[in-house]
Amino acid sequence: MLSLEIQFISLTTEIAEVLILNTTMEKPAADDKKLTPELKEFIRQWKPKPGNLIMVLHRVQEHFGYIPRNVAFEVADLLDVPLARVYGVVTFYHLFKLKKPGRFKIAVCMGTACYLKGGEDIIKELENILGVGLNAVTPDGEFSVEAVRCLGCCGLAPVLSVNGEVHGNVKKDQLAEIVAKYKGT
Amino acid sequence: MAKLTLEELKKLREEKRKELNNRRTEGKDVQVIVGMGTCGIAAGAKDTFDAFLKEIDQSGLTNVTIRQTGCMGLCHSEPTVEVIVPDMPSVVYGNVNPDVAQRIVRKHIVGKIMINDHIFDKPAADIIK
Amino acid sequence: MAFKNYILVCGGAGCEANRGVDLYKTLQKELQEQGVENEAQVVKTGCFGFCEKGPIVKMLPDETFYVSVKPEDAKEIVAEHVVKGRPVARLLYDKTQSRTNAKLEDIDFYQKQVRIVLRNCGVIDPDSIDEYIARDGYDALAKVLTEMTQDQVIEELKKSGLRGRGGAGFLTWKKWMFTKQVASNEKYVICNADEGDPGAYMDRSTIEGDPHSILEAMTIAGRTVGASQGVIYIRAEYPLAIIRLENAIKQAKDYGLLGENILGTGFNFNIEIRLGAGAFVCGEETALIASTEGRRGMPIPRPPFPAVRGLWQKPTVINNVETYANIPMIVLRGGDWFAKIGTETSKGTKVFALTGKINNSGLIEVPMGTTLREIIYDIGGGIRGGKAFKAVQTGGPSGGVITSEYLDTPIDYEHLQKLGSIMGSGGMIVMDEDDCMVDVARFYQEFCVDESCGKCAPCRIGTRTIYNLLTGICQGRGTMDDLQKINEIGRAMQKAALCGLGQTAPNPVLSTMKYYEKEYLAHIKEKKCPSGKCRDLVTYYILPNKCIGCTVCARRCPVGAITGERQKIHTINQETCIKCGECLKACKFSAVFRR
C-alpha cells in the first residue's frame, strides 16, 4: 500500500528538496478509527447538499485531527462519492492531513510580512528545539510544526500559532519558553 | 424575532440609531470599544477586554458600557480601544494591555485625563456621516 | 472635570527626532506659565503618520491640526488657541487656502483615507445586526427590493464604474449584466472570501468587522441577477470571520432579511458558507467553483465564463468581499457619487493591508489615485527604524515591485499594470534596504511552487524551475544564462499557463529583474548579496584594528565559531560560521563587518 506524503508547504530549499525525495511510499500506521454516531449524523444532514465532501472532511478532521484511512472509506461510502475523489480532494488541500499531527500543532506564519521579519529563522529554531523537521511529529506525539500562509496578523509579524492560539512578535529566544508552556499540559 | 416588514425595518433603524448616537440610556454615558478582530485578539484583546470589566467592576463604575468591534485598521498598535467619555473628545488608544486598561479606567474615565503615549489616530475620515 | 482642550503631540519616532520631546515639555511649561494648566492637557501620542510634516500637534476637541511645530511655537499655541480659542493660522497644514479653522476632515492628508468598504469596521459591534441597521444597514436592500428594477441596479453600478477588487478589475456591472441575461431556472451568487495572498487580510477584517454588509450586498446581487442562492467561500483559516458570518446569517434570517419573502416583498434568498481547505488557487473563480462543488480546486479554461456556466453549471456571479462591501453604499448614494471618488478609469477606494518594514502597519482605505508616497509616508509613517525605503510590493505573488522612482505614481489599475505590477487583492508590502530582491523573488516563487495546482505544465514545472534557478543565484551558483532561462520560462508561463495564478507567477521575478538588475548581477557576477540577506554570499570578518577583545561576540555566537582570548583580537572560523549575524549586532566597536 502506498501512502501520501504530499501535503507539505515547503519553505526552505533544503526542506523542499528533502520532501520531494520522500513524496512516496511510507506505510501509514494501521488504525481502527471509526465514524462516531455524531459524525454519521453530520454526514446524514449534509448528504442531500451537493458538493458536501469538503465540509464533511473538515468535520471529520476536526474530530480526529486528521483523516484516518478507514474513515475516508466510510465517508466515501456514506456520501456515495468515489473513494478516488475523496483521496483526490484530501491530498489536494493542504489543510487536510492523512497522518495524525502532534497534540500541539505549531503553525508558523510564512506570509510575506512574517517572511521578511524572519519567519524562516523561527522555523529553523523550532526544528532545533523539537528535533524534528517540518510536518513531522515529535516522538512523544506532543508537537508538530508546519508552515502556513498568512495568519492574517501581519501587524504582529513574525507570528506563530499553537493550536490556534496566536503568538505575535515572536523572537527566536522566546521559542523554548513557548514550547515549554505547552509541553506536558 | 419576528420577520421584519419594510416599515418595521425603518422603525427599528430609527430606534437603534438614536440608541447608538445617544448611549445615555440607562445612565450609561461612557463607552469603551475594544477592537476584536483576529489581529486584536492575537495581540491580547480578550485579556484587555477582561481587564476593563474587572477594573470597572472594582471601581464601582456603573455608567460604562464595554463593547466589541472589528478591526480599526491600526494593526501595528493592537489591541486598540476607543474611549468615549462625555465632554471629552473620543480617542483611540493603542497597545492597550491589561495594565494600560487599568490606567485608562482610572485616569481617563474617572480622572478625565488622557494617557500619554497610547493615543493613536484612527486613520479615517469617515465621509459617510 | 474634563479639560477644555487636549493638545496631542505626536510621539512617533519621526516627530520625536524632530524636537518633539522639547515641544511636549515646552507646551506643558507654557500652560503653567500662562496659568491655564487646568484648561488643557498635553498628551503624547503614537505616530499620526504624516511624518514628513512633523512634529504634529492636534488640538481636541476642535481637531485643529498643526504641522511642523517647533518648541518656539508653544507659547503662541497656548496663548492663542487655548486662551483665546483662535487657531494659529501660520501653523495650519494648508495655508494657501487660508482656512481659518482647519479641521481634521478638511486636511488633504486625512482625506487620503476614505472609508466606504471599511465604513463600519471598528465602529459597530459586528455581532449586532441592530448596530448595522442603525448605520443604514439593509436600507440599500430595501431600496433595491421596493424602489428599483434589476436594470436600475445595474445602471447604478455602471455609473459607479466599480471594478472587481479581487485582482483583475473587471467591471462589476458587466458581470452582473451577463449573469442576468442568461436564462436559467437557477442562478448563484458567490462571495469569494478565499483571501490567500501572503500579507493580505483586507477581506478577513472586513468580514470580521462588518459581516452584514456582505450579506446585504449578496442579496442585492441575487435580486439583480435573478438568483435565490448565495454561497460564501471562505478560508477555513479564518475561524473568527466564519463565526461572525454564521452569526450574521442567523440574525438576518431571524429578522427576515434573508430567507423566504424578504421584507415581505416575496423575494427569497439564502446564503450558505463553504470552507476552503488551504489552496490559494481556489481564489481563481473556476477553481473556487470546483472546490465549492467538493472537487479538487483545479481551474478550467474560460470561456464559458461563470456568468454563463458556473456553479453546478448554472449562471453565477462571483465577486470578492471588498467588491460586495461597496455595493450597499453605491445603491444608497448613487453611482455618480461613487464615480466622483478615484481616477478616470478606477473609481472608488481601495483597501490595502499595509505591512512589512513600515511604522504603521495596518488596514487602510484610500481613494484610487492616491500615490504610494502618501500611503507609505503619510499614512504608514515611513520606514521602520529609519532605514531606507527600497521597494513596495503589490499584488502578492501575482504582482511586482515598485521602486522609489515611482513613489509618486497614482495607484490605480492601469498605472500599476504599466509598472509591471497589479492591484491584486490589496496586499502592500514595504521593503527596506535589508531586503534582498532576489530573495524576495525567490520567496514569491516558492509560494507559487507550493500553490500551483499542478494541472498545467507551464505553471507546475515552470514555477519550480524558476525557483531552483533563483535559489542557485542566491547561493552563488547563478550564471548569466540563468537570467535568460528565467526570462524564457517566465514568458512562456505568462502566455501558456491556464489560469491567473500561473500566468502571473513569474511577475515578481520578472519585475525585480527589471528594476533591480544590478542586484541580480551582484549575486551572479560578484557572488555578493548587497543587502546581506543571502547567507551563502555573505562573509563576516573581524577587523583586527578595531577589535579590543571584549569577547562579547564570541559569547553571543551560537555555534562557537569565534575564538580569541580576552583583550586579544578575535577571529571567525569561516567553516563553522552559520552567518546569522549575531556578532555584527553584538559588537559595540564596529569591529565586525559583513562582506
Next chain:
Amino acid sequence: METVKLEINGIPVEVDKGTTILNAAHKVQVKIPTLCYHPDLPAWAACGICVVKVAGSPKMIRACATPVENGMKIVTHDPEIYQIRKTVIELILSTHPNDCLQCPRNGNCELQKLAGEFGIREVEFEKRLRNLPADDSTKSIILNPEKCILCGRCAIVCQQMQNVWALEFLGRGENTRIAPTADVELNDSPCIKCGQCSAHCPVGAIYEHSDAKQVYKALENPEMHCVVQIAPAVRVAIGEDFGYEPGELLTGKTYAALRRLGFKGVFDTNFGADLTIMEEGTEFVERFVKGHGDIPLITSCCPAWTDYMEKYAPDFIKNFSTAKSPHEMVGTMSKTYYAKKLGLDPAKIFMVSIMPCTAKKYEITRTDEMYASGYQDVDVSLTTRELTRMIKSAGIDFPNLPDEEADSILGEYTGAGTIFGATGGVMEAALRTAYFLVSGEELKDVNFTAVRGLDGVKEAAVTIAGKEIRIAVAHWMSNIETVLNRIRANREKGEEPAYHFIEVMACRGGCVGGGGQPYGATDEIRRKRAAGIYKDDAQSKLRCSHHNPHIKKLYDEFLDKPLSHTAHKYLHTTYTERKIYKK
C-alpha cells in the same frame, strides 16, 4: 445549425457554432500541436501547447478549449508562439525520463513526436525526475508515473468515459501524480483493466503488461505445440501499424504472419464467437421463451464489463449469460477437442489469443472455469499492439504477405462471428440465431442496423414469432449505468423489465476501440474499423452462427448440443460479487 465565420492565419473559415479553434483550424489544413487534448474527451487544457493568438487580445488562449466566435482573427503559428510552445515542451521534457529507446511507446509517442517536430536538440533546464515506482499489479496494464506528463487523459477516461474511478490525481502542484484510488495498487483499486487509459495515454506512462516473452519462449520450445487465435477486431486494426488505412481487412495476412512466427495451429476467435452465439442464443431462448432464468439476459463476452458488474452491479449476476467469451471457448476447445483430434497432449499445447483488449489478460485466469480443459485454457493473451511488435521484430514484411486461411477446425467463422468486434455486434449475431431458435424460421434480412453505430445506448424492439423482444446495446462504461438503473427501477416497482436482452462492451465502439488496439483511436477510426468488420460480415457466405458447419460438427462430435452437460462443463462460467475496494 448556426455557423460562425472567422479567419485562421488569414484563411477564412466557416464552422458550426461551438466548434473549437483547434477543430476549426483542421478545416483549413492547419494543425495546432497539443499533448493533452484527445477528441474523445472534453478539453482538459492542461499542457498549454495549443495556445494561439486572437487579434485584439494580449493573452494567448487554448485552441483546444476555446469555441470560435464570429469575426475572430486567429494566428496559430508565429515565431513567438513557436518559442513559447518550445519552452513548454522543454519544460515537460525536463521532468521526463526521455529514455525513449527503452520505452513501450518508442516510435508512437506523442511527446516524442512533438519534440521531433519542434527540433528539440537539448533541454537547457535542470532535469528533475520523481523516482516513482511502476505499478504492475494487474498484470494487464502497467502504470508508470515516472513517465506521466499529467495530461489527465487517463483519469478523465477512467472517471468520465468509463465511470470506474480507479485513477485519480493525487497530491497537488509538482507533486501531483496519477494514482489508483486511495493510493493502493492498481489491482486493489476498482480498475476493470479495460485499458482505455493506456489507449489514451500520449506517452509511455500507462501501457499493456506484455507477455510476449512467454510466447517467444513457448515458440522456441520444440516440445510445445503453439496455437493462436485472433479476435474479430484485430484484423481491421492491425494494418494501422503497417501503413494501412484503419478498417482495412487483413485476416489472411495476419494468419500468414502468425504461421511465420511459428504457430502450428492458427485459429480464429470468430469461431468461438459463433460457438458463443449457439450457447448464449440458446440461453436466451431458455430464459425468454421457457422462463428458465432471469430476464434481461446480459452478454458477458467483455471481461472488463464482467469485472465491472461483479464490483459495481452484483445485483445483475443472475442476469449474466454464463457463456464464456469466445477466446476462452476456442482456448478450451483447443486443449480438448482439437488435442484429441490431433492426438496431442494438451499439456503441450500453448494457446495464445491475440486480442484488442488488455482485460483479456486478466480474464484468462479469472476463475476456475478458465481451466476447464484441465489446463489453463488460454495461456497468454496478447494485445494487437504486442502482436504488431512481434511481427516487426520477426522481420516479416506484413503488407506483402500472401493471404492465408485459418486452420480447420476452430478457424472457420460466419459473418455473425466477425461482428462481435463492434458494438452491437454480439446482439446482432445473437438475434440472427435467436430468431431461428425461437421461430424456427430463417431471417430474410440479417442486418439489424439499429444496433450499429457509436451512440452510447442503442435501443430497439424486435418481433420474433409475434413476441416483442426489447433490446439495449451499451458501450463505453459510463453509459451502462442508465440502462441498469432502468432495470433496477422496474425491479423495485415489480414491473416487467424494460429490456429482454442487453449487450454491453466496456470500450467505446466495442472491441474495435479496445484498450489493446493500435494507438490513436478516434471515433472516425472506430467507425472505419467497424466498417471493415461489417464488410467482412457482408462478404461472408454464411452470416448466422447456426449455419457454421464446423460448429455443427463440433456439437455432433464433442459437445452434443448447446447447454448440454459437456457444453456447460467447457463453455460456461460463474460470477461472484467482488469488493470495489480490496484494501
